[in-house]
């Protein structure tokens with residue numbers, strides 16, 4: 001095995017469910033600059049698995065905004081909606097290993113169970129790193145045969161990762177390499193603690209994948225050696241690292257960059273139009289001014 005590092009390949013992976021804002025521009029710029037410094041490759045991926053929220057017009061908006069900023073990916077984008085069969089195959093592998101199971105509890109039932117438990121114990125129910133309540137039911141609450149029958153009968157379900165069984169497949173604790181400060185910064189091994197996410201959803205009845213599953217599949221498929229993305233995805237990396245282990249995918253090096261915040265210190269969101277690149281452009285802001293503004297952060 002060669003000890004030389006492979007070529008530097010990174011990606012910008014927006015979801016076309018709204019217009020890009022300054023935070024996206026920053027992420028795309030950090031990625032492209034790192035690829036150019038390394039004489040590597042900068043790829044684009046359109047994360048459009050959610051058909052209810054993603055629209056082709058937003059994808060066109062992404063292309064328009066990147067072109068306006070002179071951010072030029074190397075080659076055509078990979079569109080996740082064109083790869084459902086690959087995600088379904090990976091999910092089937094996990095299912096054959098007994099590591100995922102169909103769960104039928106609706107969001108409302110989950111919230112009611114969480115509230116009932118909190119009322120009963122007087123203690124807060126454990127939350128995942130994003131603040132969502134951990135799945136409050138055990139896989140063992142229903143037999144595998146009963147689950148299979150309910151699924152065959154057409155009941156709505158999601159596929160959840162059996163976190164306890166997944167963790168039991170490790171020989172040693174998992175960690176990932178995080179580049180500190182900059183994409184080329186010193187590497188630190190960060191212990192991955194996916195148990196904090198509980199039995200996460202890996203697919204839905206109508207969509208055979210999820211953000212977590214498709215992101216690790218695609219990073220491997222696109223040969224991404226360096227995942228450079230916002231700090232808001234730092235904690236999710238623990239789940240990604242576990243899935244890479246389960247699916248035998250090569251783990252990339254990660255760099256989670258700072259987030260661009262609004263004046264009130266909040267994360268920018270796609271619903272606040274004021275900082276969208278389209279709105280800035282319409283207001284007469286130039287691409288140079290956007291670049292200058294972001295370099296100050």
Ligand code: GLU
Pocket residue numbers: 013014015047215228229230233
């Ligand atoms: N599609 C995700 C987003 O728009 C980014 C995924 C990633 O970079 O891993 O937030």
